[in-house]
Amino acid sequence: MSSPVITPLVEARGVAKRYGPTVALADGRLTVLAGESHALVGRNGAGKSTLVTVLTGLQAPDEGEVRFDGEPAPALTDRDAWRRRVACVYQKPTVVPELTVAENLFINRQPTGPGGFISWRRLRAQAAELLDTWDVRVDPEARTRELKVEDRQMVEIARALSFGARFIVLDEPTAQLDNREIERLFTRMRALQESGVTFLFISHHLQEVYEVCQTVTVLRDARWITTAPVADLPRAALVEAMAGESVAEHESRYVRGAAAADAPVVLTAHGLTSEAYENADLTVRGGEVVGLAGSSGSGKIELAESFAGLHTPTGGTAELGGEKLPFGDVQAALRAGVGCVPRDRHEQGLVAAMTVGDNAVMSVLNRLGRFGFVATETRRAVARELIERLDIHTEGPEQPVSDLSGGNAQKVVMARALASDPRLLVLINPTAGVDVKSKESLLARVDSAREDGTAVLVVSDELDDLRRCDRVLVLFHGRIVAEHRAGWRDHELIASIEGVDHG
Structure with a gap:
């Protein structure tokens, strides 16, 4: 007797996305089953962010398709349909810091009373009920800017769940958390999983993948490399899949020297x-x-x-x-x-509105010219030297720094x-x-x-x-x-x- 075919909660097949001559994603694939935590890993520039923008309906793929529960993804213009299916909690908050938790949870859909005015009493009650349903222990009347990072993330997850979404993308959720906060986040994730929530977990910390995820998908050089149960993929094999080289090769590059005891x-x-x-x-x-x-x-x-x-x-x-x-x-x-x-x-x-070159040389402009005037070619030459020295993957000093991946942006800093x-x-x-x-x-x-x-x-x-x-x-x-x-x-x-x- 054959086992029943399980329809994935989310599936991406052969997704490709280009920006002019740049291939951001050549073969994106993902199959996420309901109720699991599924890790998406890969080096910066591997295509993770591009795949997420397609999965969340921010962009249409040039090729390939995305399906939810076996059905084709909604039209990009149908934002409500996307919100009912998927949400992403990013490293950078998408909540409005000056508003309360309750106001953020129901922004642009506040309950109204007679005369069409917002019913603040009902807003607070609905927010308290939503937070209680998902066991998010945050005061609905607290200003969001006063929350810890982990609590802000839970508010964003609760807001997504209130639309009906049961598939949550967590993009580097632990980057600003310490060990205790990370463990609390993982405990909450496991509880939400038991309540029927499915996570796509994006992290560069491979130990976390082993702690909280059941399945892992690896992208490298804009292509799908492998999908496997976490328990079946040793850490060395996972690093090899991500880097395209063995752990021994990776680790042999570094031999630590020691500081001289008589150094000044x-x-x-x-x-x-x-x-x-x-x-x-x-x-x-x-x-x-x-x-x-x-x-x-x-x-x-x-x-x-x-x-x-x-x-x-x-x-x-x-x-x-x-x-x-x-x-x-x-x-x-x-x-x-x-x-x-x-x-x-x-x-x-970083100053997001400025170029890679301007960001790189900002601290030394006084050395490059007199009275605040810096020759453009001098600035470019110094910037090019820094770009080469740090191996920053960029089209050149004039590229907006906001276009860079996280790793390359950090190299500019x-x-x-x-x-x-x-x-x-x-x-x-x-x-x-x-x-x-x-x-x-x-x-x-x-x-x-x-x-x-x-x-x-x-x-x-x-x-x-x-x-x-x-x-x-x-x-x-x-x-x-x-x-x-x-x-x-x-x-x-x-x-x-x-x-x-x-x-």
Whole structure:
């Protein structure tokens, strides 16, 4: 007796999409069964984002088709029909920060009373009922901008479910979450799955794929490579499918050097204190890479941002190259010799309306010309050199930076940080939301900076980023509580981060 044929909840076949001469997707395929969490992985530029725009009805494919429950996808103009089938929760919020949770949940479809006026009482009641139905524990009257990232994501998921959609695309949902927040998100995802919600989970963190997904689809070079049960695909095979090379080849490229013990001290901090951290002492030598690790409330990011001029500590001192480091002034920190890759490339790192070249050289314009005037060819030449140095995949310096993939956009931010030949390079989550290949390229720049004698401070939740460090300092509730020398084991560092091995 043959087994019954299961109709996929979502199916994409032979999807192709071109933008002029650029082939964004040549052979996109996806088969998602109801009730599963299905991972979509691949390097930046593999075609993931393009496939998602087709799956969510933002663009029509040039070739191929998309089906929901065996039926052809709606016309692009029928937005309500698309909302009933699919929704995407992006890294960047799509909620209106100044509105309340209730207002965001029912924006443009608020319940009305007599005279056509909005019934605020019914709006709050409907919002509370919706949040309760899906066990989203958020105050309907809270301003959305005041929510944690994980709660904002759940509000966006609840809004999608309220339209009737049961297929939710999560695009890099963990990029801004710490370990505890990620575990809470996964717990909520599993509960929603049991309630009949299906997820397409896009992540560069392969460990997460194994933790929360049942099936994985790999894209590479704009083509479908494989779809397999996660349990049947070892991590080495998954990396090989994504990168087109074996893990041994991938890992053999990197052999970590060590900073010389007699190298001059570049950065010294004594007793630095603020609302986020207290009594922080640290030194970083030239050619040394020091990591800062900790949970999201540990103060690690705020401490690093202080060195880059983004915050002013309430106590303590810091010196860079023997001179007092200016706090609370980004330009002054830049002049003092600090280069920084900030925590959020969208909000702090890039000017989306400007070109790749203008973004790359923004920090060194005063060096390229006098009295604010910079020859166009000089600017282009410096930009081209940075593009080549960072292996930025772009049509040239004049391409809008907003056209780039996440990995290449992050390389532009790194290029600008390196353009000023800094004495201290501060990197905050430098590989968040980038693919395996771009991550390797960005971390190779850390090695180059080390070889040039630059002092490097790396703040990251990524163990792979921290593995490049000579030392990792762990912050817990604002205090530096542990130091791990190169060669630490994962469980040792995680125990420090989680507060397991200290009181």
